[in-house]
Amino acid sequence: MTDTSETRPADGAAHGTQQSLLRRLMRLLPVIAPVLLWTVPCWLLLHAGQHWPLPVTLAGTALFALGLVGMPxxxxxxxxxxxxxxxxxxxxTLLGGIWVLFTWSVVLGVLLRLALVLADVGDGEDRARxxxxxxxxxxxxxxxWGYAEARRVPRVRSLDVQLPRLGAGLDGTRVVLITDTHYGPLDRARWSARVCxxxxxxxADLxxxxxxxxxxxxxxxxxxAAPLGTVRATRARVYVTGNHEYYSEAQGWVDLMDELGWEPLRNRHLLLERGGDTLVVAGVDDVTAESSGLVGHRAHLAGALQGADPRHPILLLAHQPKFIDRAAAGGVDLQLSGHTHGGQIWPFHxxxxxxxxxxxxLSHHGTRTLLYTSRGTGFWGPPFRVFAPSExxxxxxxSPQRSSAP
Known part of the structure; x- marks a missing residue:
């Protein structure tokens, strides 16, 4: 039998070194990322064989330098x-703009230049220009286009979702999901009212x-946020916290949503009943809640389902899709999430x-659990959505009983 006791400390030390290096790189990211975002397109658009007149080159370089300093x-x-x-x-706005310019400087800087070379179009300077x-x-x-997409009232995305355990009495229950509204520096009160x-x-029933x-x-x-108080539902309006609430006094948002007539499902559930059948509608705090330091805030699925009849199907609200492993292990039938924005600006996805x-x-996880991840109703930060429309x-x-009936 091989004795590995001597190698474990070395392995542990190597792993620790890797973790330390990763942490250092993450600390440097706020410095490295802006430099790359601004210097790469500056080089590819102005200094890669274009031979622009000197005033054009100087003015363009100065603009990129100003952006590099001004954006952070x-x-x-x-x-x-x-x-x-x-x-x-x-x-x-500068962040969104330079991300798009960086992306397409790289993509077209390689692909289009290669196509022009293969097609023998012009000389090096012509191709560069x-x-x-x-x-x-x-x-x-x-x-x-991305600005118009971000600022518009989202399109409605409709789909039927079959839940094997859903009773026939609840067949046709209409659930509307909005998420990631991200009210922020750009005043979107009118947009909010139009969404509602x-x-x-x-x-909607829910x-x-x-x-x-x-x-x-x-x-x-x-x-x-006030227009959210005008939203109508025949049964309930329910809400769970996202990670951004925990950057902005989350309890204040919980209290405001309660004031506006929404049910904050903070690790608890309610029952939606119709036609003799029952659906458990549960919610958990965001997975970042516990690290926020707010007393009583954490993602606690067992607490959310405490007292619920395990024979009833479960609809769970959890901000981040990554909660799905816990949801599947806990017997959840359908989890509704947001957070991803669908990537918001390609290719950030x-x-x-x-x-x-x-x-x-919609995606499948475990033996019976479904996850629906919304691309979000609003946008975060840069006021652009490119190849990731809001919804x-x-x-x-x-219900399978209802859908199989003649």
């Missing part, structure tokens, strides 16, 4: 202790908000998938 400063003033909304708008103009035009179009008007046209109501405290964003098990839509979701719950 605006972000700090807008999202740091000062919480200056105007600075946040500037910083967020064609790529630059293509990148600038593509970025401008995507940012204009659209929700009210859907004749309306759910799965968190990230706003960026800022309830007192500061009250005017934008690749980074989201590193942290979450689902990006958008108001209508889920019609279906």
């Amino acid at each position: 400063l605006a972000m700090v003033r807008g999202h740091g202790r000062r919480q200056q909304d105007r600075a946040a708008i500037v910083g967020d 064609i790529v630059t103009w293509a990148v600038l035009c593509t970025a401008a179009v995507l940012l204009a 008007e659209k929700v009210n046209t859907l004749e 309306v759910c908000h799965t968190g990230d109501i706003a960026d800022g405290t309830a007192e500061r964003r009250r005017a934008q 690749h980074l989201v998938r590193l942290d979450q098990p689902a990006l958008a839509g 108001i979701t209508l889920l019609v719950l279906r």
Whole structure:
């Protein structure tokens, strides 16, 4: 038998070194990311063989340098202790703009340049200038379209969801999901009212908000959140906290939603009954709640289901899709989540998938658990949505007994 006792400390030390290196890299990310975002497109658009006139090169480089300095400063003033909304708008807009420009500088800088070489179009300078103009035009179009997508009232996404344990009496139950409204520096009170008007046209039995109501405290964003009080549902309006509530005095948001007539499902449940059948509607605090330091705030599924009849199907509200493993182990039939924004600005969804098990839509987990992940109703930070449209979701719950009837 091999004695591994001598190798374990070395393995542990190596793992510790890797973890330490990762932590150092994460600390450097706020410095490294802006430098890459601004210097890469600056080089590819101005200094990669275009041979622009000197005034053009100098002016363009100066603009990129100004953005490199100005964006982090605006972000700090807008999202740091000062919480200056105007600075946040500037910083967020610059972040979205440079992300799109960076992405397409890299994509077209490689693919289009290669295509031009293979097609033997022009010389090196001509190809470089064609790529630059293509990148600038593509970025401008995507940012204009993305801004319109972010600011519009979301489209309604409708789907039937069959739950094997749902009784026939609850067949056709209409559940409307809104999430990640992110009321913030850009005043969206009118947008909020229009979203609520659209929700009210859907004749919901149950309306759910799965968190990230706003960026800022309830007192500061009250005017934008107030229209939520006009939402109608025949049975209940329920809400759970998201991670952004825990950046902004979460208990204040819980109290405001309660004041507006919503049921904050903080690790508890209610029963939706119809036609002799019962659906357990449960909710948990966001998974970041416990680390917030707020007394009594944590994601506690057992507490949410305490006293519920295990024979009844369970609909669970949990802000982050990553809660699905616990939900599946706890016998949940359907979990509703948000948080991902569908990536919001392509190709950011690749980074989201590193942290979450689902990006958008309906997915299956375990033996019977379904997860629906919304792309979100609003937007966070940069006022753009590129290839990740917002949504108001209508889920019609279906019973197999009812659907199999002649």
